[in-house]
Amino acid sequence: MQAIAGPFLLYLGDKTNPLDIKTSRGLALFRPGECVGELSLGGGLSLGLPQMDPAQAAAAGARTLVLGIATSGGRLEETMIATILAALDAGLDVASGLHQHLADDPRIRERAAATGGRLIDIRIAAKGLAVGNGKPRAGNRLLTVGTDCAVGKMFTSLHLTQALNAKGMSARFRATGQTGVMIAGEGVVIDSVIADFISGAAEALSPAREDEVWDVIEGQGSLFNPSFAGVSLGLLHGAQPRALVLCHDPSRPHMRGLPHFPVPDLKACLEENLRCARLTSPDVAAVGVSINGSQMAPDEVANLCARIEDDLGLPCVDPVITGMEPIVERIAQLP
DSSP: OOOOOSSEEEEEETOOSGGGGHHHHHHHHHSGGGEEEEEEOTTOOOOSSOBOOHHHHHHTTOOEEEEOOOOGGGOOOHHHHHHHHHHHHTTOEEEEOSSSOGGGSHHHHHHHHHHTOOEEESOOOOTTOOOOOOOOOOSEEEEEEESSSSSSHHHHHHHHHHHHHHTTOOEEEEOOSHHHHHHHSOOOOGGGSOGGGHHHHHHHHSOOOOSSOEEEEOOOSOTTOTTTHHHHHHHHHHHOOSEEEEEEOTTOSSBTTBTTSOOOOHHHHHHHHHHHHTTTOTTOEEEEEEEOOTTSOHHHHHHHHHHHHHHHSSOEEOTTTTOSHHHHHHHHTOO
């Protein structure tokens, strides 16, 4: 993957669902010093950054327009094209985490060639990946898993990495999604990997190590989501985790985009993830639950965490509201 040059202009478009601007939001939260402005269209969401067009952003020091949104099918939308061309004309690079690559559109390809601007696609499979082999390997690895997709696995992984380091337990974030890769500057976008190589990609992302450093691996999808269970299982086997953290959005009435599929029971979901992980990591342990309480009042979060702790016998946190300390303490107690 080409390095993305900061500072960034974050493209939000006309999106009204907060989940659709997850990439831009992640950069604004975890690389705030490199986000000089946002570009939203009429009626769209805002991250509270200065509103800028590409020329204004370039004048303010931006070097890259980041298309930090999700679109239907991961395709470039026609409303994006004029902004991308204007960014190239302003001397900016353009970075995208969409499935459709920027150069697939001839207008973008030709304008980039004329201006010398770089087109950086995050969703490009790493070369030279091998299939997973499941051989036991040394090291401390933690994988975040979820009751559904987009429930906070990346946010939990990033906050947990920060909390472990603050506690003096060295940790590094291992990104497996386009947002995480943009934040970390490295990683493997696992949904760009051919299915046979998913577990091998996870093995390559978190190789054996003999020190005490924790590799905190960003999970994807959910074993209980029929659309994305395959990538979840591949990560479970390839990560060979010593520990799991279950992530959950309590405000969700059903699996995202699948109203005919209910959100699974937390205990059943955790037990299934542990069962599947034991294929390559027989001694794997659950160390906590992380909820996304952004749609709840603080006292509701506290009450829900207490109930989950009683039900599962594990610490339950909201990374933003309560912090990660209880889970860090549980990790420190692992044999």
